Amino acid sequence: EQIKAQLERIIPVHRVLDLTVRARQLGQERPIEREVALVKVVSTGEMRAETLRLADAFHAKVVDATVEHFIFEITGKSSKIDQFVSIMKPLGLNEVCRTGIAAMNRGSQGM
Numbered sequence: 001e002q003i004k005a006q007l008e009r010i011i012p013v014h015r016v017l018d019l020t021v022r023a024r025q026l027g028q029e030r031p032i033e034r035e036v037a038l039v040k041v042v043s044t045g046e047m048r049a050e051t052l053r054l055a056d057a058f059h060a061k062v063v064d065a066t067v068e069h070f071i072f073e074i075t076g077k078s079s080k081i082d083q084f085v086s087i088m089k090p091l092g093l094n095e096v097c098r099t100g101i102a103a104m105n106r107g108s109q110g111m
Contacts, residue, residue, distance in 0.1 A: 019103045031103045037081045040095040041088050042069045051091045058084045069094065 004018070019031040039060070043051045044067075055062070055072050058080065064071035069092075074084050078101060085096055 019105055029106050031105045033077060033101050033103045034075055035078050035081055035099055035101050036073065036075050037085070037096060037098045038063070039072045039074060039085060039088060039093070040069055041072070041092050042094045043092040044068065047091055051088070054087055054091070055084075058087075060084060 041051050048070075051070060052062075055070070055074075058074060059076075060072040060074040062070055063073045072084075074081060081098065085093065
């Protein structure tokens, strides 16, 4: 409740709902949850090829690249983002920026 109250004070928040509680109350499936992250990896030489191979396996998109680094955009469940970040650590992970989870109820009804 305190978190909801604080979020409602932020502008421009139009509505705050706990979708997991609402879905449970209505007997619905869990909501669709996704997160977006930008991940910067600094790598050179053979590590660059491995970095690209693994990014491709995770369907991460290259949004910036130089001879020294890549910035990837990755979208999915938080667990997928966590796993991608973990795999990139030994390859030269430099920086991560995450949006946090965005969610929407399943089915044809709106909020």
